[in-house]
Amino acid sequence: MKAIVIGGGIGGLTAALALLDQGIEVEVYEQAHELKEIGAGLQIAANASRVLTRLGLGPELERLGVAVHAIVMRDLHSDRPVHSLPVERSDATPEAMTARFDGTFYQLHRPDLLGMLADAVPAGVTRLGEKATGFVDDGAGVTVTFESGHRTRGDLLIGADGIHSRVRGQLLGETEPEFSRIVAWRALIPREKLAHLDLEQDCHVWLGPNRSGVAYWVHGGELLNFVGMVPADETAAESWTTQGDLAQMRRSFAGSNARLQAILDEIESPFITGYYYRYPLAEWSRGRVALLGDAAHPMHPFLAQGACQAIEDAAVLAHTLASHLADGDVPAALAEYQTRRIPRAARVQNASRTQEPVWHMSDPREIVQRNRTLASLSELDPDAKTLYGWVFSYDVEAEAAKPLRDPSAVLRREEARRAWTMWATLLRPKDLDRQHHGIREAYDRFLLHNFPPDPTVSVEDSPVDGRTHLRVTAPDGAGGPTLLHFHGGGYLLGSAAGSVGLASRLARETGGSVVVPDYRLAPEHPYPAAVEDAVASYDALLGRGVDPATILISGESAGGGLAVALAMRLRDLGRPMPAGIVAMCPMGDLAVTGESVDTAAGVDPISTRTFLTQMATSYLQGSNPRAPLASPVYGDYQGLPPLLIQVGENEALYSDATRMADAARRDGVEVELDAYPDTVHVFHMFDFLPESTAALERTAKFAGRVTALRP
Template sequence: MHIIIAGGGIGGLAAALALRHHGIEVTVVEQARAFSEIGAGIQIAANGALVLRRLGLEAAVDRAGVRPQSYDFRDLATGRMLYVAPLGPAVEDRYGAPLYNVHRADLIDILAGALPAESVRLGARATAFDQDDAGVQVTLADGTVLRGDAVIGADGIHSAVRHHLRGEEETHFANILMWRALIPADRLDGLNLEERGNYWVGPGRTLVTYWVRPKNLYSILASVPATEVQRESWTASGDVAEMLASFEGIDPRARKMLEQIDSTFITGMFYRDPVDGWTDRRISLLGDAAHPMVPFLAQGACQSIEDAWTLATVLSQADAAGVPAALAEYEQRRRPRTTRMQAGARAMVKLVHESDPDRIAARNGRWRGTARIDPLAETTWGWVWDHDVIAAAAEPVGNVMGHTALREGKTLQRPEAQRAFDIWKHAFTPEDVARGHDGLRDGYERMLARHFPPLPDMEAAPFELERVPALRVAAPGTALGMPVDAPTVLHFHGGGYVIGSAAGSVNYAGRLAQAVGGACISVDYRLAPEHPYPAAIDDAIDAYRSLLRHGVPAGQVILSGESSGGGLALALAQALVRAGDPLPAGVLAVGALADLTLSGPSVRAFSGDDPAAGREMLTFLGASYFQGHEPTDPMVSPLFGDFSGLPPLFLAASEGEVLLSDTERLAERAEAAGVDVTLRIVPDSVHVFTLFPFLPETTEVMGAFAEWAKLRLSEGEAMSRVA
């Protein structure tokens, strides 16, 4: 087998080495006449280092580069530490390899030096690509024709091979310009720039800086809004004074560092959206040609290296006739992960370039919260680094994680359960993920509106619980003007305290109203990160007390919530007991998020198999809510509260969901405290299965809830009469 690789960058050279490692002949065609000292710093995390180790190159990278001890994020104006992601030995042990900072030219030298000279053709520009059932041919600018079994385009974001496959495509500009520079060590004396990722974030701008040669050369990436560079055209060279003007009044240490720059070059931050395919029979793509991404996960090089190993592995298992099928498998293994990486990198860009003061405060609060429950930053970086592509290439194709952190091959047993699974799976697009919590909100509302419209003949109207907005939903056939003392469900929607709304919950609210033969009031409590703890629980308490002031007897109220809303309903019940308020007739909590420390065993065990959420998503949402507050506070995590005196609980969850252990532990603690608990755990289903009216388990459990509620409400009515 003979593979032709167009492009002699990191991805092309890594692919050539991986292919040769697997016994496959390679020719790399690179239009540059020599490998030169171009570029600046890059990062090779454990996921890339493991491949370099297998290729026998890690020791050379270790000698050339630097092992940073942490990522330190500081406020650009004050230098105050905002967030630390530790690296060093503990993280090396966790992920199986170190993270390296290295000069791009040094890595290119290491990769190229490991290839025989005859495998690389410099000064060779590929201009045409053709294929038939027998193989491929590549025509070079000088008229030379090369023949082989496949062509791999590793020729960057402006790939000629990609253009051949897909034609003209839009390249998106992120409206950010990046100044890059390298500073010799002797100019940085006294600045205490340790061997760390020394990062500063400010309104709309960042400094990403680190050593790339040990105590020898320091790399700077300074990003600014595109509007701050006024010129008719952008060129490779940049004006240092122009760059410094964008960083006036910053942390003195960072300013002094920038003032040591002699020359710089400037580039725009461009990206392309994930595509639905990058392979046509014997022609495929790799690295930035396939999945160009913004640099803020520092994964461009590593994703190319992961591509290279996967490509070589699948081709090594095929003969010449099987090349098209092997390349299709290569793409199937790689595209879900790289799509997730593209979306995650854009989300990071958005996160660190916030300019609105309130959003900056929310981001910094989320970082504080993340540090409280994830001191090793596994939920931020683990999904990036904790991927052994060598092992993954030998596993079933379906084990690869997609952009919502779900195994692509995961399925449920029953068709109706799979339908619900697929609704969760496709709730968020890569674009939603790239937009952070704003995108997640839009995606969630879109899913609810599409799949759970209001019930026929259902009435819903705005309802103010004094300062807390809500929707009052009546059961179908029941007028909204029913007696004020009618049975009422006070419902709190799910969404991790960050997404969701009363409007999105009207379908479920209508079915809850139907179950109790009365009304459901769905509360629009304030959402994080704009409104962190205690906003949600304050709104919940105010909503309940206001409902009673409207004349609804406490004994005719059932608190309800799904996911985070279930946790909120339980926290509210505990608060009412402590305050001595009249208690509701009961609490319904489905798939409750009751432990925001995420210490439940199912959170780790089922991450990747639950389409609704995994550990990374729950950390993002939970930390957005409690921020600088203690997550073991029972008003944040009711699992840690006092269950004595609580009204009867109806708890439900699915066997395979990440929050299963939250529900199981809630039941155990409540029963130990003498609380009347009804527990339903259903098999082969999804998180908050009761949202899905077509599921048989929903019909069964909602029917059981209706009978339970009838009993509790009758008891509550009797107690109200006595009172």
């Protein structure tokens, strides 16, 4: 098998090494007349350094790279710490490296990395000064032509020729990349000029309004790499090599803290980088041609994963081609490469892009919310395994060796797989761009489109304290029970309007009415805002003359946890208690310690450890994650009314549900726990699932028993 690689950058040369390591012949073509990189830095996290080490570059990485201890984020103006992400071992505690990400996080001078790759590729493999003009895939092989008149033929072609890839243009059609509207001032400063500064062997990040500064050591610690990201309208240049105006750069960072100013003072000749990106592609390969690196997935710099993802591509490409050496089915190998890589690279692309508004917040209130959220994150995730482990701990070769399968096949039944896919595809890339604002809109769109209200029920708004309270009443349901139902969404998402579909089915089954209140959401309104609003909603029902003996409080997901927390709060306030509680797939532990969070990884497509932690910390913002009104698994259940808990056996919050049931039994509360196999989180919403109908029928029977009001 012979591979032709267009592009002699980091991705192309890593691909050459990986392919050669598998016994595959390689030719690399680079249009430049010499292999060189712009004099700047990059970061090679553990997910990529493991690949390079396996390819024999470990000693060179140790010699020329700088092993990072932590990524330390500070306020750009005050220099006060905002967040610290431990990514590597320190000299004092080498065991910490294995405990975190099983690999070294290196900071490198780009020319150093390119040089070590070029030196490792055998002589004669790379041809310089050859600009590809086109290719022909005739089904039996690929022929590539060059401006020089040279032609070559191989079994496959890999386009590793960057964001403006000619291979990509011919393969998928010419489209312009997106301009991020961010440019970066870049410079390298010799160590001797900064001897007076206390700059540890960390990655230093300064977060400021609409801008940020990053500094870290490269080239064996002899050079400090500085990157200052600012809005593009502050400078006209957008190229990789344009020399910038020194005075203009300093104006961009006027008012910065003393350490950052001292770094800026030592810069003599900055240059400017414009950042371009693409949204994730639906395909990377056709026939015998595939893309790799920036040709496939150019991304924002905020996770420092651009080069890392190209290195991962190279490892998976080599693995999949090697697995097809016996049958020689190159198109099948490239299709497998694409299938394995697109979900991973797309997730990294999306996460990298959506970090920009977090770094560059300008609203003082949002900055306070962000910093409080990061403080909670430091408590819940001190080793950064949750927030960044999915990036840095990813073992690309182990993942490449796993059998390919439809991800939804973790569930047995066709209708359950349909629900799984609906959850998995809820968010589109552009929904993520506006952080929680965009995710909220996407979540409501998902609910309103897929789960409209039953047309036979009536819906009216009965506001409380200016908040929407939708009363959904079944036909002839005036004499039935009243359910005060709280929507889910991790205290970050959801609305009364979005929950009307489920509420209407609840009303039909119970023969009564369901009141769905809006409650204040995080991060704008942190804990205990939701509990306070829940109490006000309950009090409003009592104020309208509703007999508490006819009321049940219920909720799904975070709303299920909120329903139990409300009952605890009502008891402590001495309020009349409701007749019962219904918790559907409850989120009851904001410390995210449930065993099922990890055992359901890959099975539950929506309640991932990362997402649960992000939602919890956005709500907590420094509050105790084990406070009972935030996390009722830790609460006292004495004096609570009968409790019905319903949960899917293979969802991430299964442990939350079972622990809440155990705590209730411990405290003498009547509790029923219904566990449903082979289903998804909040299966109650999916009206085509038989377990949804069964669960709502059980809820109706429970409501009729505890209120003595029959449907």
